[in-house]
Amino acid sequence: MATLYADYQEGEESMASTVTSAPVTTAAPAEPVRAGRPNPLVARLGGLVRSLAAPFAGIAIFLGLWALAAPQVDTSLGSLPGPVEVAEQGVALYQEWSAARATEAQFYADQDARNAVAVAAGNPEAVRDFTYAGPPTFLDQILTSLKTVALGFVLATLVAVPIGLLAGLSPLFNAAINPLVQIMKPVSPLAWLPIVTMVISAMITSADPMLPKAFVISALVVMLCSLWPTLINTAIGTASIDKDLLNVGRVLKLGWFAKLTRLILPSSLPYIFTGMRLSLGVGWMVLIAAEMLAQNPGLGKFVWDEFQNGSSQSLARIMFAVVIIGFIGFALDRLMMALQALVSKNRTV
Numbered sequence: 001m002a003t004l005y006a007d008y009q010e011g012e013e014s015m016a017s018t019v020t021s022a023p024v025t026t027a028a029p030a031e032p033v034r035a036g037r038p039n040p041l042v043a044r045l046g047g048l049v050r051s052l053a054a055p056f057a058g059i060a061i062f063l064g065l066w067a068l069a070a071p072q073v074d075t076s077l078g079s080l081p082g083p084v085e086v087a088e089q090g091v092a093l094y095q096e097w098s099a100a101r102a103t104e105a106q107f108y109a110d111q112d113a114r115n116a117v118a119v120a121a122g123n124p125e126a127v128r129d130f131t132y133a134g135p136p137t138f139l140d141q142i143l144t145s146l147k148t149v150a151l152g153f154v155l156a157t158l159v160a161v162p163i164g165l166l167a168g169l170s171p172l173f174n175a176a177i178n179p180l181v182q183i184m185k186p187v188s189p190l191a192w193l194p195i196v197t198m199v200i201s202a203m204i205t206s207a208d209p210m211l212p213k214a215f216v217i218s219a220l221v222v223m224l225c226s227l228w229p230t231l232i233n234t235a236i237g238t239a240s241i242d243k244d245l246l247n248v249g250r251v252l253k254l255g256w257f258a259k260l261t262r263l264i265l266p267s268s269l270p271y272i273f274t275g276m277r278l279s280l281g282v283g284w285m286v287l288i289a290a291e292m293l294a295q296n297p298g299l300g301k302f303v304w305d306e307f308q309n310g311s312s313q314s315l316a317r318i319m320f321a322v323v324i325i326g327f328i329g330f331a332l333d334r335l336m337m338a339l340q341a342l343v344s345k346n347r348t349v
Contacts, residue, residue, distance in 0.1 A: 081316035086323065089316040097137040104132045136297060142324065145298035148215060149287050149332075152222025153280050159223070160230035160279070161272060165264065167231070168238020185228040189221050189286040193293055196220045214296035221290045226283035230275035237271025238264060273340035280336055284329045299325060 063083050073080035081089075111130060118126035136144070167174040200217050241264060249259045265272075291300025303321050306314040 075315065077310065077315050078312055081319055085316045086319045089313055090320045092313075093138040093317065093320065097139045100134055100137045104134060107132050107134075138302060138321070141298050141302045142328070144215075145287060145291065145300070146328070148218045148291075148296075148298060149222055149280075149283050151215075151219040152226065152287070153276075153283050155219065155223040156227035156279055156283065157230060157276060160227040160275070161234050164231045164234025164272075164275075165238050165260070165268075167235035168241075168268070169264070174235060174239075181228060181231065184224075187225070189225045189290050190293060192221050192224050193217070193290055196224070197294065212297075214294065217294060218287060218290050218296045218298065222283040222287050225286040226279040229278035229282060230272065233271045233275030233278070234268060237268030240271075241267045269344060270340070273336065273343070277333060277336040277340070280332050281329060284325075284332060288325060 067082045067084070070080040070082040111128070115127045115129070118124065163177065167177060197217050200213060200220065204213050204216065245263055245267065246259075249263050254262065287298065288300040288303070290296065291298040292304045293300075295301055295304065299321060303318055306317045306321070
C-alpha cells in the first residue's frame with residue numbers, strides 16, 4: 001500500500017509539473033480581413049488625373065463655348081473663326097515655314113553649285129556668296145521676339161538688381177530714387193518708343209551695325225518698361241534682411257563683397273526672383289505692343305501685317321498668334337519658377 005501510494009503521489013506530482021511547465025495559450029481573436037494596400041504608382045497617377053481634370057474640363061468648356069459663339073459674330077472679314085479654323089491656320093503657318101526652309105536650302109545649294117563651276121572653270125572672281133533674303137515666317141518671328149525679350153530682360157535685370165540692393169541697404173538712397181521710380185513706373189511703352197527710336201537712330205549710324213537698329217530699339221523699350229518690378233522687389237527683399245544677420249557680418253568683419261555674396265544676396269533671393277518673374281511677364285507684353293507700333297520684326301509685326309492684309313484667313317491667323325503669345329508667356333513664367341526653385345534649393349545663408 002505504501003508503495004502504491006508513493007507511486008500514485010509521484011505520478012500526480014509529475015502530472016502537476018507537466019501541466020505547470022506547459023505554456024498557457026489562449027486563442028487570439030481573429031483579425032479582420034484588411035483590404036489590399038493601394039499601389040503607390042496607381043495612387044500617384046490617380047492624384048495626377050484628379051489635379052488635371054478641372055483644368056482640362058475648363059479648357060474643354062471654353063473651346064465648346066467658343067465654337068458655339070464664333071459663327072454668331074460677324075466681322076468685316078466674315079464670321080469669327082472657331083477653334084478648328086484657328087488650328088488649321090496654325091498648321092498652314094507651319095507648312096509655310098517648312099516650304100521656306102526648303103526654298104532656302106535649295107538657294108544655298110544652287111549657289112554652292114555655281115561657285116563650284118566657277119572655281120572649276122578657273123574663274124574664282126565669279127564666286128559670289130549671297131545671303132538668303134526671303135520674308136520671315138511665323139516661326140522666325142517667334143524666335144526674333146524671344147531674342148528681343150531676352151536681351152531686354154537681361155538689361156533690365158543688370159540695371160534693376162544693383163539699384164534695388166543699394167535702395168534696400170541705404171534709406172537715404174531709397175528716399176532719393178523713390179520719386180523717380182514712382183513717376184517712371186507707369187509710363188506706357190508707346191510713350192517710350194519714339195524717344196528710344198530717335199536716340200538709337202542718332203547713336204547707331206553704321207550701315208552694318210553689330211545688332212540691327214530695330215532689334216536694339218525694341219529691347220531697350222522692353223528694358224525701360226520691365227525693370228521696375230525687379231527693382232522694387234529687390235529693394236524690399238534687401239531691406240527686410242534680419243538685422244542680426246548683418247550684425248554677425250560686422251562681428252566677423254566681413255568685407256563688403258563677402259557680405260553681399262554670403263548674406264545679402266542669399267537672403268533677398270526669393271524677392272529678387274519674384275521681381276524677375278513679374279518683369280519678364282511685363283516685358284513680354286510690352287514687346288508685342290512695341291513691335292506693332294514700330295513695325296520691328298517679331299510677333300507684334302506679324303499681327304499688324306495680318307490685320308493690314310485683310311484676307312479671309314487673317315483673323316484666324318491673328319487669333320492663332322494670340323494663343324501662341326499666351327503659351328509663350330506661360331512657358332517663360334514656368335521657366336523662371338523652375339530657375340528660382342533651382343537657385344533657392346542650392347542657396348545657403
